[in-house]
Amino acid sequence: MRLISLILLLLLCGSISAQKVEWYSTTQAAPWAKQKVKPERNDAGSEIVLDAAKRLQVITGIGGCFNEMGWDALNLLSTTERETVLQAIFGKEGACFEYCRLPLGANDFAMSFYSSADVAGDFDLVNFNIDRDRYILIPYIKAARQINPNLRIWASPWCPPAWMKTNNHYASAIRPSGEKDVNGLAPAEAIAEFSTGFRMEEGYLKTYANYFARFVKAYEAEGLPLECIHVQNEPCSNQVFPSCKWRTEDLTFFLGHYLGPTFERENIKTDIYFGTINTANPEYVRVALRDKEASKYIKGVGFQWDGKKAISTIHREYPELRLMQTETECGNGANSWDYAEYTWNLMKHYFSNGINSYHYWNMILPSPGVSPWGWNQNSMVSIDKKTRTVTYNPEFYLMKHLGHFVQTGAYRLETPLDKNMLAFVNPDGTITAIVANVTDADETISIAVGKQKVTLALPPHSFHTVNWKQ
Template sequence: MRLISLILLFLLSGTVSAQKVEWYTTTQTSPWVKQKVKPERTTTGAEIVLDPAQRLQLITGIGGCFNEMGWDALNALSAEDREAVLQAIFGKDGACFDYCRLPMGANDFAMSFYSSADVAGDFNLVNFNIDRDRYILIPYIKAARQINPDLRIWASPWCPPPWMKTNNHYASAVRPSGEKDVNGLLPHEAIAEFSTGFRMEEGYLKTYADYFARFIKAYEAEGLPLECIHVQNEPCSNQVFPSCKWRTEDLTFFLGHYLGPTFERENIKTDIYFGTINTSNPDYVRTALRDEQAAKYIKGVGFQWDGKKAIPTIHREYPNLNLMQTETECGNGANSWDYAEYTWNLMKHYFSNGINSYHYWNMILPTPGISPWGWNQNSMVSIDKKQQTVKYNPEFYLMKHLGHFVQTGAYRLETPSDKNMLAFVNPDGTITAIVANVTDNEETMCVKVREQRVTLTLPPHSFHTVSWKL
């Protein structure tokens, strides 16, 4: 009788184990397919062991950016179809985005140039307002929060109000001779390569710090508190779209002597990040972190594009510093599987080098996803405004493999550096492994969590998430 009882207990425990492991697969032809899982109780070969006690960095959120062109595309759909897209990105059965970016004024996927203080010489910001946002970005954000009330937001400017710049223009660069003019900037008005585009004068510096404070308070009044702000989007580049280049010494000076003290005086709790940094040179960040006056206000650093080359050094030198990946590289609008695999490599690089949050760029774009200045870019979701149809691109599913299973408050777990995988332990104890096969051949991977061993057969060019509910 005792032997029979033990056999029954073993069989029942195997059944329970099978119910506790989920496995979803995405290939080029079959996205987001739930697979059958058969946990194994014995070890038959080499395996990867995930230890939930060996915790690395804290994960503070997964998301994308709210852009005007995305909301415009969404509004071409019926109310039912619009809701379905938002559910796919923010809903509990979708990608579960919970930490998203907001532009302060125009960015490169705004419908046109604008800021919240466009009256030149308005040093007291008498004419400051977020009226345009109330018609476009705020409805977009609130529609997302209807689905996920826990959604948090952060912000960064692409450009100060243009009258605060040395060239009095939103853009900082012109297209090469012979290419189409996209911004009306004359060649002699372009910002010089190694200079700061902001007017480094007392009145402008003080007013710009006040501008940040006003923006944060205006959004709070809308019921949308900002968790953090990054001082400048891509401060190392002059662009044909809204932009402002800063020498690191000047950006550090503004942050330490104007922005930080203004936040203190106004009792603003929004964190200040030194971002979004787009240079491979770690000295750009070191300058700010070594400046005593600025460093006391800096709660973290954000990186994108070429910043990915600097982040390993900064993480090694400042292991306790909060780090954000602020913008996924945007591609050329093909929305191809190859580019999704490239994005996976970026994702693995950033997480492996200590970032705490990961942010896609354009969540939604029309088809084609061409900016007002002429760059056709990738998006998670493409909407044909004329046909009123929706397409979920490969990068949508990659982001869903991440966001659906990795919760805010998770910790990254150690994984072998030679394996195409990331792993996390969630606040509820769930263990998640995200795995990619980017080769032309089928691969096999054995993963063990405590006493549950799962053998994964990975088709060529596929993404996978396996989740253990312990």
């Protein structure tokens, strides 16, 4: 009898120790702290059960955006210090970013206005080049790739070359009366609220489609193939920085009759996404997905800002469509803990509504992180211009809780809707749960995987990742 009891005890211990469990926590006072975790036998009590068989959407990558001001800030540092920051974002011991965005031409965190075809009337793109990118963005991307060779990239324009717009300017809007002029745009040159800012004429449409094709090929020649392009950043807004508003019918027409056929003719394998959509109205996306010509080229849809309110409808109506969260909301430069909790809520919303990839906005900025157009924004990492001090902000650690443990090719798992958590099963079989306590009180949560459970004591205002290795 004693022998049988001993065998049962050994089997029980074996089943509990068969999985190695890691637990990392982040509070404002103690970021990324490894905690001791004691696995227990799962007796089917009140714990949350994670079932690796109950798989939802596949995860195609986690990352951020390469911006000119980020590389400029990094170059304030010594070679060793710069390497440390890049390791923290892209390295195996860091946030492990593997799928990142870059602007196709100037965006609001470029050093100035520019495109790859700035000679007006150059319909044959004789003067097309990516020379500026070779000095700024491409070294930034290649430095990241030195650390993570698996890094993939995608791109979107904030604005066409200015001469292709109806106002011949990179910006589309002016500051309200009384505020500082930041772009030199005259009030009469602002794009009308409900109009398309692009010149919807044959020569411009053809040339712009060729412009995309030339950009993709130029990056391929640099050894940096683009996995996908999104047709326009925030096509529903006129901005004081590089921007171009499009009526959905016009953007759909361009994609279906010019961009898609050009990629097909040029045998370009880069996917085309209808993004990055920043309106709450799902009809903006439906128009493109219902269009016979455009829909055959659309491989997915990207959402950011107000687009988060449309994503649940589109996911429900088109459950097989690939979806991307393309940009976190940027805050006001305070880089506060409160805003990290707001970003967590956004993250949970996007994943719970079917997105396949998640992208932070400015990975690195100088401190303060003010754009040339006057907007002070958050970043994962801040580099003080005077002291050259590097600060890892709360959102860096939140993104690390996600990126460090959630691999490309993972699947999201079912979790209770009323719990502040996300869970994933990775291609290597590991299971990851990300849990947040955004309250002022201590919380306790028990999570079971197979025959094993862990009970976590969560201090107020904290983020946690628990990882089960087989």
